[in-house]
Amino acid sequence: MSNLHKFHRYTGVGSAILVxxxxxxxxxxxxTDLELDQRFISNSWLLKQYSLGEFPVQxxxxxxxxxxxxxxxLYLNNEAVSEMNESLVGSIALQQDILIALPxxxxxxxxxxEVIDQLFDYSGLxxxxxxxxxxxxxxxxxxxxxxxxxxxxxxxxxQQISRKNISWPDAIETPxxxxxxxxxxxxxxxxxxxxxxxxxxxxxxxxxxxxxLMSLSAVALIFLALSGVYVWxxxx
Amino acid sequence: xKNLVLTLVTLSFLVNPLSAHAKRVYLEPGDxxxxxxxxxxxxxxxxxxxxDLKTNLRKxxxxxxxxxxxxxxxxGNKTAWILERIGKERPITAGFVVEGNRIxxxxxxxxxxxxxxxxxxxxxxxQFDNAYLKDKQKLSNQVDNITGATMSVDAMxxxxxxxLLLHAEVISKNSTP
Numbered sequence: 001m002s003n004l005h006k007f008h009r010y011t012g013v014g015s016a017i018l019v020x021x022x023x024x025x026x027x028x029x030x031x032t033d034l035e036l037d038q039r040f041i042s043n044s045w046l047l048k049q050y051s052l053g054e055f056p057v058q059x060x061x062x063x064x065x066x067x068x069x070x071x072x073x074l075y076l077n078n079e080a081v082s083e084m085n086e087s088l089v090g091s092i093a094l095q096q097d098i099l100i101a102l103p104x105x106x107x108x109x110x111x112x113x114e115v116i117d118q119l120f121d122y123s124g125l126x127x128x129x130x131x132x133x134x135x136x137x138x139x140x141x142x143x144x145x146x147x148x149x150x151x152x153x154x155x156x157x158x159q160q161i162s163r164k165n166i167s168w169p170d171a172i173e174t175p176x177x178x179x180x181x182x183x184x185x186x187x188x189x190x191x192x193x194x195x196x197x198x199x200x201x202x203x204x205x206x207x208x209x210x211x212x213l214m215s216l217s218a219v220a221l222i223f224l225a226l227s228g229v230y231v232w233x234x235x236x
Numbered sequence: 237x238k239n240l241v242l243t244l245v246t247l248s249f250l251v252n253p254l255s256a257h258a259k260r261v262y263l264e265p266g267d268x269x270x271x272x273x274x275x276x277x278x279x280x281x282x283x284x285x286x287x288d289l290k291t292n293l294r295k296x297x298x299x300x301x302x303x304x305x306x307x308x309x310x311x312g313n314k315t316a317w318i319l320e321r322i323g324k325e326r327p328i329t330a331g332f333v334v335e336g337n338r339i340x341x342x343x344x345x346x347x348x349x350x351x352x353x354x355x356x357x358x359x360x361x362x363q364f365d366n367a368y369l370k371d372k373q374k375l376s377n378q379v380d381n382i383t384g385a386t387m388s389v390d391a392m393x394x395x396x397x398x399x400l401l402l403h404a405e406v407i408s409k410n411s412t413p
Contacts, residue, residue: 037325108305117305122266123280123318124307156282 008227011220018217025201036194055186059174063093071186078181081113090132094153101129126158131168260347262356265318268331272316280307296397317399323349323388332399339367352385369400
């Protein structure tokens with residue numbers, strides 16, 4: 001048996017597990033029907049590899065509903081209603097809906113969590129929100145960087161007003177039971193199965209060592225293919 | 237042999253299967269509107285998705301739109317729409333101008349996906365010029381796929397159909413006494 005033949009064998013046996021991981025994860029990642037980006041990992045050991053850290057919960061009261069943001073979700077009480085990357089600036093309860101102020105927009109959402117509308121500077125928002133409240137007449141007051149604005153609950157027209165000494169509502173402390181529930185949800189809905197498989201495929205799940213091992217296994221595969229053909233052709 | 241192995245090792249390190257989700261703003265929505273209406277600057281109107289429109293929109297989107305009220309801008313028979321749809325994971329924001337029930341302008345404004353950004357190029361967007369809705373809300377123009385960007389391409393085709401459908405609704409409402 002030639003040296004190349006022996007080397008071919010040892011390479012095959014030595015890289016078998018890594019090549020299997022590479023192939024199986026590759027197969028799974030190619031299957032779009034599995035909707036791997038919609039499934040999330042909740043295993044604490046796997047999540048630990050991502051060093052996710054704390055999931056702070058930011059909350060504002062909107063009448064009897066607590067509007068919160070943690071991780072990449074927006075919550076109405078303990079219900080995740082939408083994905084959202086921005087932090088909260090304020091929230092108020094309107095007659096039927098909830099109006100949420102974000103750094104660049106106002107988000108109108110039903111109490112069931114259905115997004116009704118989102119106002120940006122190009123679609124009717126007078127200024128970037130800094131605070132939000134509803135006055136005793138039921139009018140919406142918006143604090144911008146330069147002025148205070150007023151609108152009815154339709155949010156169709158905004159008027160600049162000169163009212164002073166408005167006490168704008170601050171964020172509230174999230175009740176501890178709710179906070180824990182939200183944090184648990186946010187943590188277990190952060191890393192999709194697709195991302196985990198991709199990180200396993202590339203070896204990044206185990207840091208630099210994992211990356212190097214996976215790269216070597218790819219090199220081993222190339223070597224196996226070339227040496228296999230070479231050995232076969234010599235036998236012919 | 238030694239050189240071959242070294243080359244392969246180097247190549248394997250250069251292959252990067254991951255790319256970050258970077259937000260690419262190709263055109264600010266406000267600038268898209270100014271370009272679409274250079275002489276007038278119409279205020280935003282809002283179209284409520286109810287009744288038949290809701291049913292037809294569900295057919296076009298194969299599901300519901302993420303919002304119930306959709307802003308639009310109108311000057312005469314010309315309307316502009318800023319719409320969003322997820323390609324694979326993140327929403328792509330696109331702007332459409334419709335006049336005479338045909339698309340007169342289409343631009344990809346904000347792209348948030350990790351792949352498929354090529355759809356913002358003119359060679360892709362110009363395929364929608366003059367497109368209109370045929371029977372069963374199909375798009376009249378043949379739009380070629382871009383390899384590796386199939387989901388983004390499909391999302392834009394769907395939004396084009398949606399813009400045409402919404403435009404027809406606004407124009408028919410305007411003409412109803």
